[in-house]
Amino acid sequence: MKIDKKIIKELSDYLKEFNLTEIEITEKDTKIKVSKNNVSISNQPQVISPSTSTTGSPPNQTQNIKSGIEITSPIIGTAYHAPEPGAKKFVEIGKKIKKGDTIMIVEAMKTMNHVPSTADGVVKEICVEDGQPVEFGQTIIILE
Structure with a gap:
């Protein structure tokens, strides 16, 4: 072979x-x-x-090593940047966020799960596209 x-x-x-x-x-x-x-x-x-x-x-x-604070997906599902199509995004690059702020929604089995920030910081990078499937533990946002 x-x-x-x-x-x-x-x-x-x-x-x-x-x-x-x-x-x-x-x-x-x-x-x-x-x-x-x-x-x-x-x-x-x-x-x-x-x-x-x-x-x-x-x-x-x-x-794959990235500098900054990585926020990962807590579940497998589909990531969404806003609460509904056409609505304002939860976070954008350069936006300052606090621990506990919703940064994204991950839909799993028709359930919308709000993903909270695990730290304070400024959004450096959004690692997933709107509507993209994500895995458990996959980095979705990086903070400075």
């Missing part, structure tokens, strides 16, 4: 771009799964784990 390094590189780039922990693709009888911790390729029951990570997992992890 020939390993296509381009596919692995492309999947690794998606991990970074969309802040995912793992991604998997299946074509015919070949399955390629890339995660931040390992790269594995399987052909039905066989599993092969290359001893050298072709994409270099450690650089992915070091590039």
